[in-house]
Amino acid sequence: MSTRRYLISKVLQALLTLAFVLAFNFFLFRGVGDPATELLRGHSGISRQAVEQLQRQLGLDLPLPQQFVHYVKETFQGHLGYSYFYNLPVSRVIAGRIWPTVLLIGLSTLAATALGIWIGIRQGWRRGSKYDQGMLGFTLFTYSMPEFWFGMLVIMAFAVGVGPFPALFPTGGYETVGASYTGFAHMIDVVNHMVLPFFVLTLAYLGEYSLIMRSSLLETLGEDFIVTARAKGVRENRVLYGHAVPNALLPTMTVTILQLGFVISGVITIELIFNWPGLGLLTATSVDQRDFPVLQGLFLLFSASVIVANLVADLLYSYLDPRVRAG
Amino acid sequence: MGGTGILVAVVMLTTASFAGIAGAQSATPSPAKETQFIYGVTAPNSSLNPLVGYLGIDYTIWSLEYNLPIEFATKDFGADLEQSIVTSVDTSSDNLSFTYHMRSGLKWSDGEPFTANDVAWTLNFYKERNISNYAGDMSIIKSVEATDDTTFVINAESPTSVLNGQSVWMYDFILPEHIWSTIEEPKKFENVPTVGSGPWVVTQQKPGDLVRMERNPNYWGTEIGLTPHVDVIIEKVFNDENQMAAALQRGEIDFGFFDSANILNSLSTTPNIETHGAQIPLFDELAFNSGSAFQTNKAGGFVPHGDGIHATSDPAFRRAVAQAIDKQTLVDKVYGGYAAVADSPVQPGATTGNWDPPPEEALSFDLEKAKADLTAAGYTDTDGDGTVNDPETGENVVLRYYTRTSDQNTIKTAPFVKSWLNEIGVGVKVAAVSSSKLTNIILAGDYELFHWGWFPNPDPNYILGIFTCEQRAPRPGVYDNNDSYFCDPAYDQLYEQQLTATSTEERVEIVHQMQQILYEQQPYMMLAYTNYLEAYRTDRFTGYTMQPEGVGDLLATWGPFGFLSIRPVTGEAAGEAKSEGIPGWVWIAVVVGLAVVIAGIVLGRRRVSDEDRV
Numbered sequence: 047m048s049t050r051r052y053l054i055s056k057v058l059q060a061l062l063t064l065a066f067v068l069a070f071n072f073f074l075f076r077g078v079g080d081p082a083t084e085l086l087r088g089h090s091g092i093s094r095q096a097v098e099q100l101q102r103q104l105g106l107d108l109p110l111p112q113q114f115v116h117y118v119k120e121t122f123q124g125h126l127g128y129s130y131f132y133n134l135p136v137s138r139v140i141a142g143r144i145w146p147t148v149l150l151i152g153l154s155t156l157a158a159t160a161l162g163i164w165i166g167i168r169q170g171w172r173r174g175s176k177y178d179q180g181m182l183g184f185t186l187f188t189y190s191m192p193e194f195w196f197g198m199l200v201i202m203a204f205a206v207g208v209g210p211f212p213a214l215f216p217t218g219g220y221e222t223v224g225a226s227y228t229g230f231a232h233m234i235d236v237v238n239h240m241v242l243p244f245f246v247l248t249l250a251y252l253g254e255y256s257l258i259m260r261s262s263l264l265e266t267l268g269e270d271f272i273v274t275a276r277a278k279g280v281r282e283n284r285v286l287y288g289h290a291v292p293n294a295l296l297p298t299m300t301v302t303i304l305q306l307g308f309v310i311s312g313v314i315t316i317e318l319i320f321n322w323p324g325l326g327l328l329t330a331t332s333v334d335q336r337d338f339p340v341l342q343g344l345f346l347l348f349s350a351s352v353i354v355a356n357l358v359a360d361l362l363y364s365y366l367d368p369r370v371r372a373g
Numbered sequence: 374m375g376g377t378g379i380l381v382a383v384v385m386l387t388t389a390s391f392a393g394i395a396g397a398q399s400a401t402p403s404p405a406k407e408t409q410f411i412y413g414v415t416a417p418n419s420s421l422n423p424l425v426g427y428l429g430i431d432y433t434i435w436s437l438e439y440n441l442p443i444e445f446a447t448k449d450f451g452a453d454l455e456q457s458i459v460t461s462v463d464t465s466s467d468n469l470s471f472t473y474h475m476r477s478g479l480k481w482s483d484g485e486p487f488t489a490n491d492v493a494w495t496l497n498f499y500k501e502r503n504i505s506n507y508a509g510d511m512s513i514i515k516s517v518e519a520t521d522d523t524t525f526v527i528n529a530e531s532p533t534s535v536l537n538g539q540s541v542w543m544y545d546f547i548l549p550e551h552i553w554s555t556i557e558e559p560k561k562f563e564n565v566p567t568v569g570s571g572p573w574v575v576t577q578q579k580p581g582d583l584v585r586m587e588r589n590p591n592y593w594g595t596e597i598g599l600t601p602h603v604d605v606i607i608e609k610v611f612n613d614e615n616q617m618a619a620a621l622q623r624g625e626i627d628f629g630f631f632d633s634a635n636i637l638n639s640l641s642t643t644p645n646i647e648t649h650g651a652q653i654p655l656f657d658e659l660a661f662n663s664g665s666a667f668q669t670n671k672a673g674g675f676v677p678h679g680d681g682i683h684a685t686s687d688p689a690f691r692r693a694v695a696q697a698i699d700k701q702t703l704v705d706k707v708y709g710g711y712a713a714v715a716d717s718p719v720q721p722g723a724t725t726g727n728w729d730p731p732p733e734e735a736l737s738f739d740l741e742k743a744k745a746d747l748t749a750a751g752y753t754d755t756d757g758d759g760t761v762n763d764p765e766t767g768e769n770v771v772l773r774y775y776t777r778t779s780d781q782n783t784i785k786t787a788p789f790v791k792s793w794l795n796e797i798g799v800g801v802k803v804a805a806v807s808s809s810k811l812t813n814i815i816l817a818g819d820y821e822l823f824h825w826g827w828f829p830n831p832d833p834n835y836i837l838g839i840f841t842c843e844q845r846a847p848r849p850g851v852y853d854n855n856d857s858y859f860c861d862p863a864y865d866q867l868y869e870q871q872l873t874a875t876s877t878e879e880r881v882e883i884v885h886q887m888q889q890i891l892y893e894q895q896p897y898m899m900l901a902y903t904n905y906l907e908a909y910r911t912d913r914f915t916g917y918t919m920q921p922e923g924v925g926d927l928l929a930t931w932g933p934f935g936f937l938s939i940r941p942v943t944g945e946a947a948g949e950a951k952s953e954g955i956p957g958w959v960w961i962a963v964v965v966g967l968a969v970v971i972a973g974i975v976l977g978r979r980r981v982s983d984e985d986r987v
Contacts, residue, residue, distance in 0.1 A: 098852075128561070129580075131417075131419055132417070132418075132419070132420065132580045132581065133419065133420035133422060133425050133426070133560075133561070133563075134420075134563060134580055138580070139580050139581070142579055142580065142582075143581075198615070201615075201616070201619055202619075205619055205623065206619045206622055206623065213623060214954065214955060215954050215955070216620075216623070216625060216954055217616055217619040217620045217623055217625060218611075218616050218619075218620065219609075219620075219625075220582075222625075223411050223583060223607055223609045223625065223626065224409040224411055224585075224605060224607050230957060231957065234954075234955075234956070234957040234960055235954070237954075237960060238954025238955055239954065241954070241955075318612055318613050319613055319616065320616070321611055321612060321613065321616050321620075323579065323581065323582040327581070327612060328581060330612065331416075331417060331581055331612055334779075336809065
């Protein structure tokens with residue numbers, strides 16, 4: 047298959063997937079109940095007229111096909127709709143949440159990738175050593191540990207301060223509420239708020255990368271070209287970093303790029319526990335509030351970022367390993 | 374790239390990201406120190422626009438930004454003409470026309486004059502647009518006109534006492550005409566920054582995260598001694614209550630509204646923190662389907678629907694069952710003591726007349742009496758299977774009883790109720806469903822019993838109105854408020870009469886009769902007046918004032934007076950925002966140290982590599 051045809055087919059596949067997601071989103075959220083009554087019941091001021099007024103306002107009085115056409119048309123014009131709950135444009139609700147999520151999840155993913163690869167390389171190179179065994183146990187433990195539980199322990203220890211643990215960091219949030227810090231002071235404020243969730247997430251992601259890197263390196267070390275390099279008298283350090291690691295990095299790289307696609311969707315449990323005002327937290331609260339337009343907007347954004355990350359991984363992989371393109 | 378290379382890249386990226394955070398902020402110096410009061414809530418605001426928001430926390434903010442024509446008194450939700458924009462009301466002899474006299478020289482926060490024209494424009498706007506938050510109040514108002522800058526006249530549809538200024542009928546926030554009359558789609562107006570007339574106005578909103586309010590420089594109240602002691606009020610949203618509790622313990626917030634009694638109890642033993650269960654208009658009920666399938670009264674276009682069983686349409690059955698519910702046990706075991714036993718939907722402390730049954734008429738908890746009353750009404754176990762049979766249909770009486778997955782108290786109540794009802798021979802099938810699903814079940818009339826609650830206005834008109842025949846869901850799927858399908862023409866007549874009673878005393882008398890009917894017929898088995906759960910730091914602010922007096926909400930959120938009364942504990946410092954976490958220089962030392970270590974490793978490796986090449 048020529049490079050051009052390969053590229054076109056991959057991009058088309060991505061676009062088709064996105065179109066499917068767009069349609070699926072619409073019907074998915076309409077299966078969970080009438081938001082008008084959900085929003086209003088129990089409060090003073092509600093009446094039959096109020097519910098009907100809200101249904102009209104939300105466009106829920108129109109037949110489903112008409113709602114669908116309207117939805118597709120608006121989405122293509124860049125309008126993600128109007129939040130039922132916040133009574134604001136969806137784009138305005140979502141926009142303010144992107145940066146905190148990208149910052150927290152992006153940095154933890156990068157840190158976990160770097161540390162994980164580093165640990166994985168050292169484990170693979172010294173297979174069976176005490177370091178390998180110890181790290182295997184540690185990374186499996188952190189990988190399998192529920193993040194929300196670990197997060198709660200970390201808050202108790204380092205934010206509230208229990209027993210010998212000092213209350214060093216804020217309990218959550220993105221910045222000190224009510225403070226008007228600017229410049230460097232603001233940066234330090236955000237860093238202080240991010241330390242605990244960053245720590246929890248990095249530990250939680252670490253195992254995935256180190257385990258993949260370790261097994262990938264072990265496989266590569268058994269290849270003929272490694273034996274050849276050693277037979278030629280190449281130094282061990284060079285065998286590792288010049289020959290084995292570049293080849294073993296391919297699977298880790300794929301996982302990393304795919305994981306970066308998920309960065310935007312945040313980590314709901316962590317954002318909830320640390321009250322981190324990102325997209326994960328917005329997803330959780332929007333589910334609670336049956337806020338279809340916000341959920342539709344979020345799912346579209348999440349799907350698009352994963353699809354784009356897949357596409358990038360496909361294209362990059364085909365560039366780094368031409369066998370993929372040929373196959 | 375080797376492992377260290379990746380580490381170096383990550384450190385560089387991290388540094389770049391933080392530089393980005395710093396760069397995203399303007400380099401303006403921090404403003405002068407200001408007194409801040411931060412309160413935490415467990416759900417975000419629905420809107421800061423008073424035409425569309427509907428949550429209690431939205432009303433709290435509007436109460437600080439806007440004025441009602443007559444404010445709720447902190448003491449008892451009565452009319453507080455001393456501290457309102459309206460100072461007196463003249464009633465015409467036919468009780469149809471009401472002349473309101475306002476203070477002079479009032480201003481909006483943007484400096485524009487605030488006159489009777491704003492009041493007339495707002496009330497007419499609410500009526501013409503049929504704004505649901507205010508439609509109930511407007512139903513009795515025919516028209517409003519400003520006769521001069523400080524006088525407006527309200528003409529009523531029929532003679533009434535509710536507009537005579539002796540109680541707060543108009544829970545209607547007055548908006549600035551010069552802002553709102555120019556907006557093309559008022560319901561889509563974000564309303565930030567706000568132009569208001571209250572002591573504080575919203576200057577910033579991060580949807581779902583926080584709302585910031587700052588002092589209104591033109592607040593009229595300072596002239597009558599209503600001087601704010603707080604410069605900035607911040608409402609901070611926490612989506613996890615444990616997190617909010619931890620923030621309160623650390624002093625990141627000064628006050629929090631909680632949902633969980635367990636968390637409040639755990640906070641009550643923490644130094645410098647006080648907890649409080651506030652009695653406010655808020656109740657939980659077990660509602661019967663009192664006849665959606667059997668009633669023939671066509672008020673409101675009602676068509677019989679649903680498959681609710683016959684027994685719950687019989688008041689004698691409902692009264693007997695009501696005696697099998699031990700409300701005190703529920704208050705203690707389910708609500709953790711943060712509630713009071715309830716008998717009427719009009720709560721004690723509401724402005725216009727709570728009624729409680731006299732002891733001889735009370736349907737107290739007594740399983741033997743309940744069983745005897747069931748037998749007397751014909752509900753006996755005719756087939757010997759342990760469950761009573763309906764005298765009309767002969768079938769076992771088994772109630773479908775719904776709880777809500779979003780409210781743990783409803784779920785915790787169910788086992789108690791089930792065991793009590795089983796003891797008197799009534800079968801129960803409990804199911805927990807979402808609020809949305811339960812709404813559909815209620816509108817279809819496919820239930821016998823459910824557990825829900827209401828957050829009524831202090832005036833009883835609204836909550837008593839939900840029991841009128843007109844407010845039954847007319848057909849499956851069409852919403853209306855009368856979720857117990859209670860319908861009694863005598864009750865409806867009293868409802869109309871209380872609206873048109875020409876003296877407050879006469880109205881109270883009618884409102885009492887209505888509550889008595891509800892008690893005797895038990896469409897709702899009232900369970901508990903549930904509390905607002907509040908906790909606050911004692912070392913930050915003082916001067917909290919409860920509404921109603923001595924038992925209610927510490928921030929008196931039915932008006933601005935609670936927030937106006939709080940002040941920092943020790944001079945100015947207690948109310949300032951405080952920095953959190955490790956100081957900046959420590960972080961610089963950490964980053965520099967990390968960079969040195971990494972550089973050392975890289976250089977060391979390079980040296981080894983050079984040696985390899987030799």
